[in-house]
Amino acid sequence: MTLIGMLHHRAEPEKVKKAYAYAVVAKAEGVDFFYFTPGKVDIKNEKILGKYYENGKWIEKEYPFPDAIYNASFPLTDKAELIVDYLSERIPFTSHSIGNKSDVQNRIKKGKDFKHYLIPTVQLKKEKDLLDMIELHEQVIIKPVSGSRGSGILFIEKENANTFIINDSGKTTICSKQDLIDLVLLKIEEEEYIIQKFISSKIKSGQVLDFRLHVQKNGDGEWVTTSIYPRIGALGSITSNLGNGGFTAFPDPFLQIEFDNEWFDVKKTLEYFSVSFATHFDSLYDEFYLDELGIDVGMDENQRIWLFEVNWRPGIPVIFNGELDVAKNTIKYAEFLANNNKNLPS
The missing domain is CATH 3.30.470.20 (ATP-grasp fold, B domain)
Structure with missing residues (x-):
C-alpha cells in the first residue's frame, strides 16, 4: 500500500483544517496517510514521527520515509528548509512554486x-514606464510582482493631460500628473511592480x-x-x-x-x-x-x-464544499507520483 505524508509547518494537525479532509480521503482511497512537520524527521535513520487520524483523534506513530509527500506549506526556518530540501531530493513532492x-x-x-x-504588461521601474503605458492605454493598473489576494493594486485613468483618477481598494481620488508620479515612484522604491492595460471585464x-x-x-x-x-x-x-x-x-x-x-x-x-x-x-x-x-x-x-x-496553491470557496474534491485529486496524484517516481527535481 502506498504511503503518503502531508508535510506542514504546524505541529498540530487539528489546527490545519484540510488535514482532516486528506486523512478521510486517503482512507477511502486505500492509501496510508500521515501528517508530519520537518522537526519530526530523523534523517539518520530515515524515520518520521508522524500522526494518523483514527476514531476522532490524531495519534502519533513512527513511519519510514513515505513514497510521496504532499508539501502543504513552506518551511519557516533555515533548519526546516534544509530538511525539506533533503526530502525533496529523495522523495517525490506534489507541489512546486511557479514563481512570481x-x-x-x-x-x-x-x-x-x-x-x-496575456494582458499588455511592462515592468514598472521608472517614470517613463508609467507615462508611456498611460499614454498608450489611458486606463491601467499597477500591481506588486509578489502580491496576492488583490493587495496593492491601483487603477489609474487619464482624464486629461494633467488630471488622473486613482482607485485604491475602492477609494477614488483625483490627482495631478506630478502627484501621480510621486505616488508611483514611492511605491516602486518599496517593492517591485508591474503595470498593465486595464481590461474591462x-x-x-x-x-x-x-x-x-x-x-x-x-x-x-x-x-x-x-x-x-x-x-x-x-x-x-x-x-x-x-x-x-x-x-x-x-x-x-x-x-x-x-x-x-x-x-x-x-x-x-x-x-x-x-x-x-x-x-x-x-x-x-x-x-x-x-x-x-x-x-x-x-x-x-x-x-x-x-x-x-x-x-x-489556490484556495476554494467554502460555498462549494470542494475540499474533498481537492483532497481526492491531490491524494490520487501523490499516489501516481509514488508509483511512477518521476517528479524528482533534476
Whole structure:
C-alpha cells in the first residue's frame, strides 16, 4: 500500500483544517496517510514521527520515509528548509512554486501558444514606464510582482493631460500628473511592480468580474477541472478578490443570468481553456511537474478571454464544499507520483 505524508509547518494537525479532509480521503482511497512537520524527521535513520487520524483523534506513530509527500506549506526556518530540501531530493513532492507574476508572464511569452491571452504588461521601474503605458492605454493598473489576494493594486485613468483618477481598494481620488508620479515612484522604491492595460471585464450591473479556473492533476497524472466559479467585485472596487469584499456565485445560474442564451458556450469555453492552458503551462517547466493551479481570467465585452493571473496553491470557496474534491485529486496524484517516481527535481 502506498504511503503518503502531508508535510506542514504546524505541529498540530487539528489546527490545519484540510488535514482532516486528506486523512478521510486517503482512507477511502486505500492509501496510508500521515501528517508530519520537518522537526519530526530523523534523517539518520530515515524515520518520521508522524500522526494518523483514527476514531476522532490524531495519534502519533513512527513511519519510514513515505513514497510521496504532499508539501502543504513552506518551511519557516533555515533548519526546516534544509530538511525539506533533503526530502525533496529523495522523495517525490506534489507541489512546486511557479514563481512570481513576472516569471509566469515571461514563461507564457516564451511558450508562445497562449501569449495572445496575456494582458499588455511592462515592468514598472521608472517614470517613463508609467507615462508611456498611460499614454498608450489611458486606463491601467499597477500591481506588486509578489502580491496576492488583490493587495496593492491601483487603477489609474487619464482624464486629461494633467488630471488622473486613482482607485485604491475602492477609494477614488483625483490627482495631478506630478502627484501621480510621486505616488508611483514611492511605491516602486518599496517593492517591485508591474503595470498593465486595464481590461474591462464586468457583469451587467457594472461590477468587475473574473473567473477562477481551479485545475489539478488526477490519479493518471492528467489535468482536470476541479471547479470554475465567478468572482464579482464589490461596488466601486477594481478587484474581485474574495478577501477584499468580492463575492462568488454558483456557476450555472450566474452564467445563465449574465450571458443569456450563450451561457453554455461560455461555460464550455472556460472548461476547455482551463485544461488546455494548464497542460501547456505545465510543459514550460523543465525542472519539475506542476500539480495544481488557480487560473484567473477575465472576459471583455466581446467575450474574449484575458489571462489575469496564474496562482499556485489556490484556495476554494467554502460555498462549494470542494475540499474533498481537492483532497481526492491531490491524494490520487501523490499516489501516481509514488508509483511512477518521476517528479524528482533534476
